[in-house]
Amino acid sequence: MEPFLRLENISKRFGGVVALDGVSLAISQGEILGLVGENGSGKSTLIKILSGVYTPDQGNIWIDDRCYKFLTPSQAIKEGISVIYQDFALCPNLTVAENIAIARLVFSNRKIVNWQDMYRIAAKSLFLLTDHIPLDVEVGTLSTADRQIVAIARALLENARLIVMDEPTTALTEKEITTLFSLLKKLRDQGITIIFVSHKLQEVKQLCDHIVVLRDGRKTFDGSALEVDVPTLQLYMTGRVIETLTTNQAEASTSQPSLLKVVDLSLPPYFYDISFELKRGEVIGITGLLGSGRRELALTLVGIMRPRSGAMYIEGTRKKIQNIWQAWQNGIAYVPEDRITEGLHLPCSITANVILPGVAGGFIRRKFFRYSQYKNIGEEWRSKLNIKAPTAETPVKNLSGGNQQRVVLAKCLATQPKIIVMNCPTMGIDVSSKAEIHRMIRSLSAQGLGIVLITDDIPELLQTCDKIIVLKKGRIAYETTPKLVTEEKLYEVLLQE
Amino acid sequence: MNSMKIKKIISKHETVLLVAILLIGGIIGIFNRAFLSLATAFEILRGSVPYALMGLGVLPVLLLGEVDISFVGIAAVTSLVSHTLLRSWGYAGGLSAYVGLAIPMGAVLAVIVGLISGYVKLPVFAVSLGFWLMLYGFNLFFISPEMRFDLPSGLVGFYGEFLFRIRDPVVGETGLHIGVIYVLLCAVLIWAFLRYTVYGRGFYIAGGNREVALRTGYNIITLLCVAMAINGSLAAFAGVLQCAYKRFFDPILFRGTELFVIAANVIGGVSITGGRGSVISVLLGVIFIQLVTRGLIYLGVAPTWQQLTVGIMLTVFFVITGLRGKVYHELIRKLAMGRKGQSQNEKTR
Numbered sequence: 136m137e138p139f140l141r142l143e144n145i146s147k148r149f150g151g152v153v154a155l156d157g158v159s160l161a162i163s164q165g166e167i168l169g170l171v172g173e174n175g176s177g178k179s180t181l182i183k184i185l186s187g188v189y190t191p192d193q194g195n196i197w198i199d200d201r202c203y204k205f206l207t208p209s210q211a212i213k214e215g216i217s218v219i220y221q222d223f224a225l226c227p228n229l230t231v232a233e234n235i236a237i238a239r240l241v242f243s244n245r246k247i248v249n250w251q252d253m254y255r256i257a258a259k260s261l262f263l264l265t266d267h268i269p270l271d272v273e274v275g276t277l278s279t280a281d282r283q284i285v286a287i288a289r290a291l292l293e294n295a296r297l298i299v300m301d302e303p304t305t306a307l308t309e310k311e312i313t314t315l316f317s318l319l320k321k322l323r324d325q326g327i328t329i330i331f332v333s334h335k336l337q338e339v340k341q342l343c344d345h346i347v348v349l350r351d352g353r354k355t356f357d358g359s360a361l362e363v364d365v366p367t368l369q370l371y372m373t374g375r376v377i378e379t380l381t382t383n384q385a386e387a388s389t390s391q392p393s394l395l396k397v398v399d400l401s402l403p404p405y406f407y408d409i410s411f412e413l414k415r416g417e418v419i420g421i422t423g424l425l426g427s428g429r430r431e432l433a434l435t436l437v438g439i440m441r442p443r444s445g446a447m448y449i450e451g452t453r454k455k456i457q458n459i460w461q462a463w464q465n466g467i468a469y470v471p472e473d474r475i476t477e478g479l480h481l482p483c484s485i486t487a488n489v490i491l492p493g494v495a496g497g498f499i500r501r502k503f504f505r506y507s508q509y510k511n512i513g514e515e516w517r518s519k520l521n522i523k524a525p526t527a528e529t530p531v532k533n534l535s536g537g538n539q540q541r542v543v544l545a546k547c548l549a550t551q552p553k554i555i556v557m558n559c560p561t562m563g564i565d566v567s568s569k570a571e572i573h574r575m576i577r578s579l580s581a582q583g584l585g586i587v588l589i590t591d592d593i594p595e596l597l598q599t600c601d602k603i604i605v606l607k608k609g610r611i612a613y614e615t616t617p618k619l620v621t622e623e624k625l626y627e628v629l630l631q632e
Numbered sequence: 633m634n635s636m637k638i639k640k641i642i643s644k645h646e647t648v649l650l651v652a653i654l655l656i657g658g659i660i661g662i663f664n665r666a667f668l669s670l671a672t673a674f675e676i677l678r679g680s681v682p683y684a685l686m687g688l689g690v691l692p693v694l695l696l697g698e699v700d701i702s703f704v705g706i707a708a709v710t711s712l713v714s715h716t717l718l719r720s721w722g723y724a725g726g727l728s729a730y731v732g733l734a735i736p737m738g739a740v741l742a743v744i745v746g747l748i749s750g751y752v753k754l755p756v757f758a759v760s761l762g763f764w765l766m767l768y769g770f771n772l773f774f775i776s777p778e779m780r781f782d783l784p785s786g787l788v789g790f791y792g793e794f795l796f797r798i799r800d801p802v803v804g805e806t807g808l809h810i811g812v813i814y815v816l817l818c819a820v821l822i823w824a825f826l827r828y829t830v831y832g833r834g835f836y837i838a839g840g841n842r843e844v845a846l847r848t849g850y851n852i853i854t855l856l857c858v859a860m861a862i863n864g865s866l867a868a869f870a871g872v873l874q875c876a877y878k879r880f881f882d883p884i885l886f887r888g889t890e891l892f893v894i895a896a897n898v899i900g901g902v903s904i905t906g907g908r909g910s911v912i913s914v915l916l917g918v919i920f921i922q923l924v925t926r927g928l929i930y931l932g933v934a935p936t937w938q939q940l941t942v943g944i945m946l947t948v949f950f951v952i953t954g955l956r957g958k959v960y961h962e963l964i965r966k967l968a969m970g971r972k973g974q975s976q977n978e979k980t981r
Contacts, residue, residue, distance in 0.1 A: 208847075224847060226840030228907035237837065238848045240830050248828050 145194035169343030173565035215296030227275030232257035280311035400445035405431035406609035420600030428609035466553035481532035486513025516545035537568020645901035671800035681811035689866030692859035697906025702760035704886035705767030707871030726786035734868035742864025750853035839906030
């Protein structure tokens with residue numbers, strides 16, 4: 136097929152940092168290109184050059200047979216390039232129809248809004264994709280997956296020939312991902328080109344026709360998806376082989392004393408009759424689809440939500456945990472789902488973040504608080520957890536996702552917990568940081584901590600846990616150990632009605 | 633399909649407010665029969681006119697997610713300045729010259745607030761705090777520290793310009809004031825602008841997600857200036873009308889009522905964070921506040937107790953509307969659980 140978009144020798148630097156170094160690639164019409172790379176590999180820079188946000192320092196952009204030195208945002212739209220960012224850029228207060236069609240009205244230079252027309256235009260675009268989203272509801276009430284479809288519908292209305300999707304599967308459940316993939320394949324068959332930006336290699340391999348891997352601003356792989364497997368991609372992406380943890384799951388954990396025992400814990404309508412026992416040095420993995428109650432269960436274990444009935448025993452004594460301070464005092468720490476909004480104070484330094492639970496929870500008992508006394512605590516954790524930052528005074532917002540997650544962990548560990556509840560700790564971070572966090576989880580459990588790991592990631596469950604619990608509609612639907620189960624079996628259990 | 637539509641209308645905030653207005657009116661009527669008369673209704677409407685105009689003016693600003701309080705100062709300055717100018721020119725006519733002078737002045741003043749906030753990237757609220765003080769200070773220092781009772785002959789009879797007259801046993805001859813028509817005219821114009829023009833939709837888009845507005849090609853600063861121009865013009869109009877009603881020009885006109893106007897908007901369902909609200913919300917909100925304050929007089933509540941009572945009623949109203957959604961969903965969930973048993977309740981969430 137004729138390539139309709141060609142990038143020739145594109146370079147871009149920011150100050151002294153080279154973001155892209157002579158990247159060339161060609162995309163034919165009607166293919167799905169997987170653009171893969173770790174954080175900081177230049178993926179986002181490349182997208183922003185395509186959408187006209189950045190101007191490349193060097194190189195040409197060929198679209199059909201027109202050559203551009205750079206694109207402006209309006210040229211990009213005119214050439215049919217549409218980027219769907221992770222937040223979808225929708226107005227939550229407006230109806231689905233208006234969100235889809237308003238840009239069309241503005242660009243066609245209309246002055247008057249004809250609402251019937253608006254609904255007709257929106258319907259035509261949306262019904263190509265799905266028929267279960269009503270046009271007259273507010274976008275704010277839709278699920279993430281539905282909002283994504285609305286964003287795609289809007290892109291189609293802008294006569295998009297190339298749709299760039301930036302990490303589109305991050306907030307979706309397995310089922311929604313499957314739906315999205317069949318949708319994207321349908322669009323491809325209609326001649327629309329898609330660039331699928333992701334660092335989930337499994338998904339890229341499954342969906343894409345053509346894969347390009349970037350590392351440190353250079354292209355390290357460019358070829359058909361058929362001729363490459365996931366470990367090779369990982370090698371191109373990280374430049375090194377990442378050994379996956381397979382063994383060292385605690386054999387003798389049955390003889391260990393119990394840390395946390397949960398008996399018939401219920402909180403309608405989220406979960407019912409949950410019982411399990413966590414022993415010293417054990418990692419229990421809990422999974423389930425969104426809405427299965429796994430999130431609420433985690434919040435209940437750490438005292439943010441309160442159970443309606445049931446009991447919790449910590450080291451054999453019955454405890455009522457009413458709030459997060461009591462959880463800390465009983466040695467339970469929590470790694471929240473969203474580190475940006477729930478886990479960290481982004482503008483503050485590493486030290487400030489790490490000592491926060493101590494200050495707030497009263498572990499540091501002082502009437503007056505002198506920051507300088509605690510500087511060494513931050514330094515200590517920075518070197519202990521190998522956080523890549525010049526000093527412990529670096530604001531957390533300047534760190535990469537993986538390093539931010541380490542700060543969250545440091546913050547938890549600083550309360551000297553016996554039990555850690557982790558809610559999706561590896562969501563949205565790159566492969567090598569992920570492997571490091573898995574290693575950390577194992578080493579913590581080897582030190583005798585008990586860990587409850589809530590995750591979406593099936594391979595992660597199999598690699599790091601001693602016991603796996605699958606929640607469905609708030610009940611334990613399946614319990615197993617990694618030795619007795621395969622990835623396929625777990626997916627099957629998860630998705631069957 | 634039809635029942636869906638009915639359900640939608642019933643669940644709307646505006647419908648709830650309308651019911652509340654009728655209910656409160658009815659309750660006051662039980663205690664004081666004189667309250668339930670056309671004369672009272674006309675009086676409430678006439679009293680609502682200036683506040684409704686200001687409320688409509690501040691609506692586009694609130695839609696953008698900004699809060700302005702300088703409009704009352706603008707009303708005070710523009711009315712007093714145009715009065716002083718017109719008197720010094722020996723003007724003896726009616727409202728038209730006042731309006732013609734005050735509205736452009738108001739628009740310019742408000743746009744200045746908008747431009748400062750837009751280019752210096754400050755919230756409108758911060759700039760308008762400064763302007764609020766500055767405008768009243770300007771009035772008292774440069775124009776006149778005293779009230780001006782020297783109305784031109786053409787303006788003296790304005791408070792009694794009725795569309796039609798009725799005789800009322802209690803208050804004598806009264807009628808529907810012509811100001812109501814001005815409000816309706818402005819309301820229809822703003823409604824059409826916000827709902828049926830592509831530019832007007834920009835206020836809702838920018839209020840919902842600023843990024844989308846930029847991407848779609850709206851200029852945020854221009855939007856803000858247009859909103860402020862509407863705000864300033866209507867405030868100036870309201871100022872002149874209010875002075876003509878009261879038959880004197882006041883250097884501290886409307887001082888302290890800016891929060892009533894914003895409260896009326898919020899009661900009507902305009903979101904203080906932007907993106908939600910309509911002309912009907914504003915009108916109902918203003919009438920609600922007027923009804924409550926006037927109703928208290930009819931109930932014989934001493935003036936000293938009025939602010940406290942209005943404050944309590946407003947808080948209760950906000951709490952009820954805030955809880956409404958939650959209580960409603962809880963009720964539905966319980967009903968469904970009772971019927972289908974616990975295992976089904978995942979679906980009802």
